Amino acid sequence: MSTPALELTALHLGYVVRGELRTVVRDLSLALAPGEIGCLLGASGCGKSTVLRAVAGFEPVRGGTIRVQGECLVSPGKSIPPERRRIGLMFQDYALFPHLDVSANVAFGLRDLAKEQRRQRVARMLELVGLPTSGSAYPHELSGGQQQRIALARALAPSPRLLLLDEPFSNLDAGTREHLAGEVRALLRETGTTALMVTHDQGEAFAMADSVGVMVDGRIRQWDRAEVLYRRPADRAVAAFVGRGSVLPAAALKLDGDGFVLLRPEQVVVDPSGPIPATVVMSRFVGPGHVCRLRLDGGELVDADLPAGPVPGPDARIAFRLADAGPVRLP
Numbered sequence: 439m440s441t442p443a444l445e446l447t448a449l450h451l452g453y454v455v456r457g458e459l460r461t462v463v464r465d466l467s468l469a470l471a472p473g474e475i476g477c478l479l480g481a482s483g484c485g486k487s488t489v490l491r492a493v494a495g496f497e498p499v500r501g502g503t504i505r506v507q508g509e510c511l512v513s514p515g516k517s518i519p520p521e522r523r524r525i526g527l528m529f530q531d532y533a534l535f536p537h538l539d540v541s542a543n544v545a546f547g548l549r550d551l552a553k554e555q556r557r558q559r560v561a562r563m564l565e566l567v568g569l570p571t572s573g574s575a576y577p578h579e580l581s582g583g584q585q586q587r588i589a590l591a592r593a594l595a596p597s598p599r600l601l602l603l604d605e606p607f608s609n610l611d612a613g614t615r616e617h618l619a620g621e622v623r624a625l626l627r628e629t630g631t632t633a634l635m636v637t638h639d640q641g642e643a644f645a646m647a648d649s650v651g652v653m654v655d656g657r658i659r660q661w662d663r664a665e666v667l668y669r670r671p672a673d674r675a676v677a678a679f680v681g682r683g684s685v686l687p688a689a690a691l692k693l694d695g696d697g698f699v700l701l702r703p704e705q706v707v708v709d710p711s712g713p714i715p716a717t718v719v720m721s722r723f724v725g726p727g728h729v730c731r732l733r734l735d736g737g738e739l740v741d742a743d744l745p746a747g748p749v750p751g752p753d754a755r756i757a758f759r760l761a762d763a764g765p766v767r768l769p
């Protein structure tokens with residue numbers, strides 16, 4: 439394998455609170471190939487922003503190493519300062535400078551370039567993010583989505599070796615978020631930029647990333663492609679965090695063996711001759727079909743996505759079978 443663009447090895451991170459070290463990230467390792475987009479996905483407080491801040495150089499590392507393109511930035515006793523890391527940032531709390539126009543914002547990291555080169559680079563970046571005529575606008579004159587594109591242009595302008603994105607679209611409405619995530623992904627591809635993003639939003643993670651790490655309590659539980667996380671979650675915590683579904687004892691679905699299985703809503707097939715009886719608790723039209731909640735006779739609740747057509751009302755008795763690609767057994 440070629441040298442990873444980013445390599446975190448056995449990272450330990452924490453904060454000193456009232457004189458005591460509180461570890462919040464434990465033994466975290468990951469590697470991104472050149473041009474790869476990775477994402478840490480996890481609930482609030484799991485430690486994902488701390489990882490990004492440590493890679494940027496804003497948090498001390500308590501153990502482990504950070505390498506970018508093979509260069510060691512952090513190891514025991516060594517830490518290269520943030521301004522020498524050549525890493526681009528798109529952080530929520532690193533908004534555009536309100537008193538500078540768009541061109542000056544994008545030019546911010548280009549002070550080493552001659553004036554004409556700088557002007558050309560800014561124009562190229564504004565074109566890249568689809569806002570070629572916005573150079574003289576001020577941030578407050580732009581929409582939230584446009585501001586994020588300018589923030590991206592500013593981050594990419596100095597050709598960073600790595601781009602870090604912290605919940606980059608969380609202030610935007612759901613439609614804009616999805617659209618922009620797709621656009622930014624295409625842009626990073628076009629520029630061959632390696633990126634590490636963090637978010638608690640699965641939609642954002644899946645829309646952007648090649649590889650996603652689900653983080654629980656300071657550790658990566660599973661690092662995989664989105665589809666693998668969805669279809670073969672490594673444990674119950676990942677199963678519960680990624681996608682909709684129900685974690686049930688195998689016996690509740692009349693399957694052999696002990697242990698638990700993950701049943702996704704699309705794996706429930708309503709069938710009058712199916713082996714599993716249930717009662718409809720709730721059904722809601724979402725177009726083109728319905729989302730339903732069913733109660734099994736043992737009391738377990740199951741989410742089901744039913745296709746378009748008549749849907750039994752609340753309290754109706756139904757029966758279902760499992761789709762061929764049935765539930766996944768969980769360790």
Ligand SMILES: Nc1ncnc2c1ncn2[C@@H]1O[C@H](COP(=O)(O)OP(=O)(O)OP(=O)(O)O)[C@@H](O)[C@H]1O
Pocket residue numbers: 453454455462480481482483484485486487488489638
């Ligand atoms: N400066 C700090 N001093 C002490 N503890 C902190 C500090 N910053 C964060 N923490 C704690 O570290 C843990 C991880 O915080 P972090 O911000 O990395 O989580 P996160 O997963 O990014 O959450 P969010 O999505 O809410 O930003 C939390 O328990 C938080 O309270």
